[in-house]
Structure formats: C-alpha cells, structure tokens
Amino acid sequence: MYLGIDLGTSGVKVILMTEDGKVMASQTSPLSVSRPYPLWSEQDPENWWQATDKAMLALGAEHDLRGVKSIGLSGQMHGATLLDAKNRVLRPAILWNDGRSFEACQQLQRQCPEVQAITGNLVMPGFTAPKLLWIKEYEPEIYNQIAKVLLPKDFLRLRMTNEFATDVSDASGTLWLDMEERAWSERMLQATGLTTEQMPKVYEGCEVSGVLSAEVAQRWSMPCVPVAAGGGDNAAGAVGMGVIHKEHTMLSLGTSGVIFSVSDGFTANPEVALHSFGHALPNTWHTMSVILSAASCVDWVVRLTGFSSVAAAFQAVENQYQKGKRISHYSSVQFLPYLSGERTPHNDPNAKGVFYGLSHDTQSVDLVSAVLEGVSFALLDGLDAVKSVQQISSSIDVIGGGARSEYWLQLLANIFGVTMDYREGGEVGPSLGAARLAAIAVNSQTRLEEICFKPKIITRFEPNFNDADYYQEKRQQFQSLYERVQGL
Template identity: 50%
Template structure:
C-alpha cells in the first residue's frame, strides 16, 4: 500500500493506493487563508502539519489494515510558499504563499541586479515565486531575516515534521528562482542575489527518490508495521502530471483548481520567460515541463459563490451542460493578479458589459468563460514557446462541470478529456512517487494514464463565436490597465 498527501491551499488531501494502482480511500482536512493586508496571502505552517496528520488519522481509523500495510509515502504541495525557520527549526512568521503579491518591487530589483536570472532559473521574477518574498522580508522584517536558518516550501516543512529531515525535490525547488533548472542544483549566484547561500537551502533529491523515513512515532500512531520511505515528491502541478501519467514529452493537461495551470512535458530545459511561461523540472529525472499559470481559476467561481451566498453547484445548475452562445457579460479572472501572460500582480478582476437586463446566469457563465479565455492566453503562450498542444486532459475541481469542460473545448478549439480521479491527481501522483521510491520500479510501469470518462469536442459554430468573443475579451486588460 502507498500513501499520497497533497498539501494544498484550501486543504490537505490524503489517499491510499493499492498495488493495482487504484485509490481505495481518501480523506481531507480544510485549511484557512489569511489576508492581513492588500495583496497579502499567508498561512500557518503548523496548520499544514496538523491537517496532514489529521487526514491520515482519518484514513487509519476507517481503513486500519490498509494503512498498516503502507510502505511508501509521497508528498505533493502548493508551490513557492516561503516558510522561514529559525535555528531550532520553528517558523519565524506565517508562510507567504504563492498567490501573495506584495513583492512586485523586489521582483524588479531582482531582474535588474541578476541579469542571468532567466537563463538559470528559466522564469521571470514574479511575486508568487519564493526568492522575491525573501527580499521583501529582508527589507521590511529585518529582524526576522537575521534569525533565518532555513527556507522551506510547504511540503518540505510537512516532510520535516513527519521525518525530521530537511529535503526538497527538483520540481518544487524549480519554483523558487534559486534553482539552476537545467543543471538541477541550487544556484549560488541566484541565492547570493537575495542575501542567502546554500546553507539556507534543503538537500535536493529527485521526486521519485527516497528522501527520508517516516518517524517511528507517526508510524506507530498509524499502525504501520514496516519502515516507511518518504519520496522526494513534487510540486502540486508536477504531482498532478504523475497522477495523470503525463511523463512523456508532449503530454499536456489543463487543471482548474484554486489556480489554473496549462501543463506540457518536455525532454529538456526549455525556458520561455518572455512569454511569462514557467519552465520547471519535472518530478522524474531527465524530464522538465512548461506551464502557463492563472492565479484564480476555480477560485473565481468560489468567489462569486461567496458573493452571491449560493453554493457553486446551485449557480451552475440553471445553465445546463452546454452554452448556446457566449455570455454578453465578460469577466477578467484576475482576482489575485495574473501570471501568464501578463506577469501583473496588480491586475484586478472585473465584470464588463453589465446591463439592467443582466442576471445571475450571465454573470456565472461570464466567470466560466473568463477563466477559459485566460486558459487560451496560456495555450497561445505555450504555443509560441514550443510545439502546439492538440488535446488536454481536464482535472481539478473545475473538471466536475460538464459545462465548463465544453466551454474550454470550444474556447481552446481542441478536445478536452475528463478523466478518472481527476480531482485527486496530485495526491495520487504523490502516492505513485512514494511507490517508486519504495520499490524502484520503472516510472512507465507505475505512472499509467487514467481512464477517460468523457471527451468534449470543440463545436465548429461555438468555436467561431468564442473566437470573436475571445478577441473582444483580449482588449479589456490593456484598456483597464490604463485606468488603474
């Protein structure tokens, strides 16, 4: 048996996976976000640990025999979060998360002072990344910075608390702006640019390698009867790719979770910083990937649900499974700024085209379409960076909606496949990495493709209508940018 844990933004998921590769049980614990100032987004690192342990407690209570048989654990996690530890290994402050936008000035500083950044790290300096956050801390919280002993990403902190070892995998490390992504090692030059050195960094391993052993205390707590290896694991997007069997060059998927990601596997380091495309290490040796990233994908629908005090399923139900035509209302889903293609932490969400006749349905549809249009921006950005994407698997919370899947197919103009286990992809991928670390099997034998549940083909008439709507939508960001 194998255990996967995904340390997300809104919650922690844990899954048990058997020898046949099937998910036999899941558990989840929710997490709270804090926004103490505009553009800020923080979490308590110990809340991740409590949620992770609690989720496995739930699995062990409901499935004691299966949990006892676990021999490998994998971790997946939200990327980029700056978790600052003192010399005793305790957090110095709340973690600064991936969707935090406070460090835009520090990004400009990093770009100016480190001309080799794009070539080494493969990415633009964006507020979501870890390195600019440390420049912000050094400037605004100097006493905290002086006490700093280690900088960990979220899942690395959870691993530390589960095992006592300070280790990170290549895929998550690639999202810090401190990794030499092509050479898969920390860059002394990039660390020095933020006042750090390699002593502040965790040890690096590949995602499928063993990183540590689960502490005997936790193994006993969960009734595990053998030594349990903990794999290097992966950042959430790379873990989702492992769960989807996206390990061959050209494999692609679209994830609409809290954030949105268009992901493509490559067999080489292929930076495209000018397009605000991310180029990261994959979770397997000798593999990399490119990503276009939207900061508020399913989060946009969740926001509207909160504003309208109506659960998301109730918002979607009146719209059915197919949109006859694009909504007359348009929505920019930049509630937390945007990465690809704008790299603008100050970008804001907006509705355009509201009339007295506009109702809830038009606004809900506009949110779904706005996210799909943003995904098309990502498709265009990745297309300019490498070969075209011709189809995608569709995962994340947004994949529950047939309507959203069809809108994405019509907007992107390519087939969209809804797949089995689409909502536990990262946790499943983590479990698969735990298995690889425990058994040494070949990735191709473990990282199989999920069964496709349904395929949404682009409809020619809808593609034409959405093509016109997209080009109108594209005019909104630059026009509104002039006003803010």
C-alpha cells in the same frame, strides 16, 4: 499500499493507492487563507501539520495502514516557510498567490540580470526568492533569524522525518535553482543574501528523502516507511495522470489554473511569463502557464450572487445556456478573472477582476457564465504561451475540483478547440501522483509506465466549432479590455 499526501491551498488531501494503482480511499481536511492586507496571502504552517494529522487519523480510522510501503508528498508551490535555528516557524508562510514583492522582483532583476539564463523564468512575485528580499527589507528582525527556508510540503516532510529535503520540480519555483543543472544556484542564492546551507537538499521526485519517524509512525498506526521526495502540486498531478512524455499536456482547474506540458528537454520563454521547470521525474522538464484565480473565481461569484452552492450555480447556467453539446450564448458580459493579480501572460500583481457589459437585464446567471468564460479565455492565453515554445498533445487531460463540471469542460473544449479528457483519479491528481512517486521510490526495477500509466478516461469532451466565431470575437474583446484598464 502507497500513501500520497497533497498539501493544497484550500485543504490537505491524503489517499491510499493499491499495488495496481487504484485509489482505495481518501480523506480531506480544509485550510483557510489569511489576507491581512491588499496583495497579501498567508497561512500558518502549523495549520498545515494539524490538517495533515487530522486527515491521516481519519484515514487510519477507516483503513489498516500497516500495509503501507512508502509515502509521497505533493504541495502548493513557491510558499516561503521560514525556520530559525531551533526549527521554529518565524512567521506565517507567504503563499504562491501573494503579490506584495513586486518591487523586490525589480530589485532582484537589477542585482542579477542573468536570472533568466540561470532559471529560465521571469522574476515574479509568486516565486520564493523575491519574497525573501521583501522580508529582508521590511522584516529584518525575521530575516536575520532565518536558518532554513522550506517549501510548504517540505515543512510536512520535516515534521514527518526530521529531514530537510525538497525535490527538483518544487525547487524550480523558487528562482534559486539552476534549471539545467537541477541544483541550487549559488549566484541566485547570493542575490537574496542566502547560502546553500539554508536550503534543503534537492532530490529527484522519485528518490527516497527520509524515513517516517517512530513517533509519527506510532501516532498514525503505520510502519516507519520511506518518504519519497515527491513533487510540486502540478508536477505530481501530471505524474498522477501519466503526463510524463514530451507533448503530454494537462489542465489543472484548482484554486489557480495551470496548463502543464512536458517538454523535449529544457525550453523557456520568460517574456510571456511562461514557467519552465524540472518535472518530478529524472531528466524530464516541462513548461507551465499559470493563472492565479481559476476555480476560486467560481467560488467567489457563487458567494456574490447568492446561489446556494457551486453545483446550483452550474445547474442554472446549464439550464439557461446549454443545448446538447452546443452552448448558446445570450449574455454580453465580460469578466477579467484577475482577483489575485495575474501571472501568465501579464506578470501583473496589480491586475484586478472586472465585470464589463452590465445592464438592467443582467441576471446572476449571466455573471456566473461570464466568470466561466473569462477564466477559460485566461487559460487560453496560457495555452498560447505554452505553444510559443513547443507542441502539445491532441488532447488535454483535466484534473482539479473545477473539472467535476461537465458544462465547464465542454465550454473549455469549445473555446480551446481541443479535446478534453477527464480520467479516473482526476479529482485527486496531485495526491495520486505523490503516491505513484512513492511507489517508484521503492520499486526501482519496475518500468516507469507500469506505475505512471494513463488512467481510464471517464468522459471525453470533443470541441464543437459551431460557436467558433463567437468565441474568437469575445476573446478579442476580453484581451482588449485588459489592455484598456491596465494600470488604472
């Protein structure tokens, strides 16, 4: 068996994968986000470890873990986790959807105008490097104590193995990595006042980065097995879905929304806030568009409208709007899903969520429907950004909590005009990918495709073009609405 641990924003998920690639069992432990000030988003790293330990103990209570051969890690990207010389956490981690460092981004761009040539990416508040400039300016007493900077999943690795390590895909999101060399850039580190000694060692995702300590192994009732470097959540999710060859494309519908497509070598278009990162597999790269609020918008509107659950809200929308595989629309309400600002394509941390077109006739179900459409239009903006530099596959694999709604997947197929495939393991994509990377790490003689095969399709959603004119018009209104309110 192989173990995959995924540190998400809303929880830690751990899975057991069998030798033939099947998900044998899973456990989840929830997490919450602290937002003490506007644009801030933080978590306590100690809570990550406690949630991981809780999920592992629950998994071990149900299954014998003595047969585990190796462990892989996956996690939310970009988070600035700061440690002092005694490995103590200096402050809460600043997360990927934190927007406070917008001015620091401009400062970094001025200090290092060659940043796009080195990293292939636009300087955005979500990335790790500008967060450190913000800390340097506003929390100098913290900054001066920094001995190590870790990404979220790599804090778990430290607790598990006592090793400072990361992987190429996760390090890609820091703005400190030379993307073509797949190694730390001294120039980029210098721009934020840091050195390579303060960074973890960079591995490829399928390399062994350490061994589970005897103390943790005893607590989790398992052997002292190798721990693979792993990957950022989206790269690991892609490995879990077999998205490993050029043009293979995936949509992740989690807290954020991501279009992920494997590229033919390193390619970039930072002008539209497209991410260009290393994949979790050697000599492989990918492009990625990111919207900061996807399924989280659905959770928000369900609370706002008083539905008893997300499932109840989806059922109400389906009852009102769906007729077979055609979705008939009557609501003119528009929604901009920028509850945490936005990345692709706007790079605007100050963008806000907007409802437009409300009337006395507007019902709660119309608001839920507008949110689903608005998130879908924002994702289509991201898909266009990916297409600006490369071709994509004829179908898109979908993972994440939002992918459990057949209504939404059919809506996405209709709006994108592209087939959407929901596969086995889609609900645990990143942790499944982490387990696959763990398997590769200890089975070097096995062909990559034997481990990273595409899981069986559960449901395929073919686009229905009967409403194409409606979607095209409403999308134009969606894009125009942002242009009109931008900067207010």
